[in-house]
Amino acid sequence: MDICILGGGHGSHAAAADLSAAGHTVRMWRRDAQALAALGKPPSIDLEDADGTRQVGIELATEDIALALRGARLVLIALPATAQDELARRMAPHLVDGQVVFLAPGSFGSYAMARRVRELGNQAAVLWAETGTLPYLARKQGPRQVRVSARAVRLPVGVYPARAADEALAVISQAYPCVHACGDALSGALMNAGPVIHPPLMVMNAAPLQHFPSWDIHAEGTQPAVRAVTDVLDRERIAVREALGYGAPHYPLADHYTTDRWMYGDAHRALVRSGDWREHIDLHGHRYIAEDTEIGLAFLVSVAREAGVDAPTAEGLLAIVGAFLGRDLRRGPRTLAALGLHGLDPRELRRRLHDGE
Template identity: 30%
Template structure:
């Protein structure tokens, strides 16, 4: 039975996770890299939780730490849930490595296919402890911070994939994780989970076709207003490219529409209608281009998918066009900066070999 949990990252996702699990009776520690963000929570001693959760109210936390004090947060816990952005996973791996112990389950939430790198970092730091590294396809809550220690849950994710790397370890891990999140669905491997992350499908293009507005500081609702007919058409094209990747790897082909319906985000309709009328309607568009919608979902999302496409001979012209335009706009070489199959050390594998590697942890 899970008793104690560490949540690493005190953004809206981390706060929702920590508060919800605490109110559900678990002992929860919260850690954040920077002091500034954790300070108001430290002062209040916990997080105020509202919205669509089992129990609303003030969630008292067990330990609240930051920066170099990660040991206090993770020592002795059963599950470590990491909610920092993908570009922070490596840093968290380095910080955690000295304090992990046998039997702990580390869940990258969402994973963005970071578990290969996470495992490699632990190995390179000489970690001998038998921990299990897992990923979810998407954050387990759609939520937003309404103040530095108040978070509002729009929906608890009803449909998401979960797997460990290597996937041979999945059974025990998913049994434990399902105590916390019963709706987790077992993926074939972490790559199947990653290919079902909705963020790279909708975030970058929603920003791109609304960038004029964003730069003129006109505020709008990202899904309710930002998903116009053209945005919806490009979402569909990206989705088709993503589904072709899933097919080439022998994975389920779960369309964005199917995910929106099964996740209870929206009722059946066109892509545009479904997003416009979804429960995510209250989410505002980012107010700047320096947002996770770009800084995470291009280098750790579309770049990885497009590079997988090159490896598997699946065409991804729409993904590549979006990457190219953001490369120009942010003056960043995302193939250099981002997570390609080459950087992951899997650029010599075919689909079968890749799946075998993800199952066993070695080729």
């Protein structure tokens, strides 16, 4: 299958190498010409995983997004939600009927990007989908090296418009056989683990993050008090899903720490053991704040309010981060109000998400 991968971070490199090694034709786009040049000519990536290290060639690495998208059946976006609006603007002139755009994860970006592309004049029948996490636990080790600590074994996927879910999933499953349907785009967005796991880790580790040059929030930062808050926050997420009529499995985050039933299976110990998440984290600019809190957690809070679900932990964490950032995060760009979905009758909301606009 022809696959286009947009982005140049950890997940993009992991996906480009992994999917190319699986026999797909992979074209990779990013804006940074110098970084692309580091992949060589012809381009290749050194993939390290449990099977060792091997060099994997990819079809194309380019700054030309039109060239990268041309002919692609599947478009994988492994970029932060903060990049989605600009990326939609770049993609809009080039998307065509039948392409499947897969956000991993999305923070309801499947709906937001589809809306933006339509506003820019492209009415192509594009299928948009999102899941709850990246298909990989991965970290780049150099300009052309990426280490994969774990691969997802279960990926719940929501599709917009939901009426096209079977078609979209048939395409995505060629790349990731572990995907399964979880309903519409809102259901997919409410599977996103980032806004549940990362805001408590950032808030409750704020002092050591600012004091020490590097800190592993998934190792020494994940203590019982932090886990307790995470569990409560996740119960609020699940309550929102249930209030909106979405059924199990909800993938409770507690399973990530205690069982093999979560999206990555029994992967938390491998994540900690790798040491790849010991890093310097800027409380004001890191994606755990800019993406998972300002966008993802604000989205969760807005949906909870719309669903009539009490979510004091989500509200409190959002308020604390807003306090040290100096702004009210309840009025961000990824709330239902900002997306024009505030105040809809639940049946009308589900109809829009099923039929599209």
